[in-house]
Amino acid sequence: MHNDIQEVLFTQEQIEAKVAEIGKQLSEEYEGRNPLIICILKGAFIFMADLVKQITVPVEMDFMAVSSYGASTRSSGEVKIIKDLDSSVEGRDVLIVEDIIDSGLTLSYLVDVLQRRNVKSVKIATLFDKPARRTVDLKADISGFILPDAFVVGYGLDYAEKYRNLPYIGVLKPEVYSS
Ligand code: PRP
Ligand code: MN
Ligand code: MG
Numbered sequence: 001m002h003n004d005i006q007e008v009l010f011t012q013e014q015i016e017a018k019v020a021e022i023g024k025q026l027s028e029e030y031e032g033r034n035p036l037i038i039c040i041l042k043g044a045f046i047f048m049a050d051l052v053k054q055i056t057v058p059v060e061m062d063f064m065a066v067s068s069y070g071a072s073t074r075s076s077g078e079v080k081i082i083k084d085l086d087s088s089v090e091g092r093d094v095l096i097v098e099d100i101i102d103s104g105l106t107l108s109y110l111v112d113v114l115q116r117r118n119v120k121s122v123k124i125a126t127l128f129d130k131p132a133r134r135t136v137d138l139k140a141d142i143s144g145f146i147l148p149d150a151f152v153v154g155y156g157l158d159y160a161e162k163y164r165n166l167p168y169i170g171v172l173k174p175e176v177y178s179s
Contacts, residue, residue: 002163005153005170010145012167015127015155018144019047022125023054025142026095030057035093038085040106041065042164043099046156047127051097062087066106079109090118099156100128100147104138111138127155128169145169151177 001008010018037059039048052061065083094114101107107124114122129143151174153159154166159177 001170002166004163004173004176005166006173008168008170009147009150009152010169015144015168016050018127019050020054022127022142022144023051023056026051026125027054027056030055030059030093030095032057033093034058034060035095036060036062036087036089037095037097039063040096040098040110041083043156043158044097046164047099048097051125060087064110066110068106079106081113088117089114091120094119094122096122096124098124098126098140100130100152101126101138101140101143102130102133104134104136107140108136108138128152128157 037048037052039045039061041063042065048061052059062085063083064081064085066079066081068079096107096110098107101124111122111124123141125142126140127144128147129140129145130147130149132149150171151159152169153163153172154169156164157169158164159172163172
């Protein structure tokens with residue numbers, strides 16, 4: 001275990017099993033529909049890569065990078081698109097793949113953007129979810145693991161751009177972010 005990690009919440013094996021389960025569920029749900037799967041960078045890149053290998057129906061993929069403005073405007077739900085989609089989503093069945101939902105602001109903004117671009121349908125699959133932290137009414141269609149309100153990193157999730165490559169998800173030692 002990495003020296004900055006206090007506790008592993010979900011191991012690599014547990015995550016693998018969950019991702020396989022989600023992939024199976026999505027394969028059934030999108031049978032015959034050719035969905036466009038959108039990965040929300042950066043955090044979702046590992047989940048996306050592992051998940052699409054577990055989906056057995058034809059899919060297309062695109063990538064979007066977003067960031068919230070400063071802490072004060074974050075509460076307004078204002079999110080900046082750093083990299084937009086390459087493809088048109090009009091009339092498409094869109095699946096958003098996200099690593100974690102916290103306040104819900106990022107996704108509530110994105111769902112709104114996609115709906116204004118006239119998608120046929122939009123669903124959300126998140127690997128991790130902190131429903132207790134929501135400030136907006138936003139529910140994922142698929143939530144892999146419910147997390148406690150702790151500072152977690154790994155499997156795509158960062159603290160100051162570090163720890164994304166840990167193969168498990170763990171709680172960061174408080175001294176790492178308080179020093
Ligand atoms: C994190 C995470 C989600 C979002 C969740 O991304 O990956 O995208 O925050 O928070 P919310 O529900 O409160 O909006 P972050 O902005 O840290 O960017 P990153 O994915 O590049 O790390
Ligand atoms: Mn993110
Ligand atoms: Mg981040």
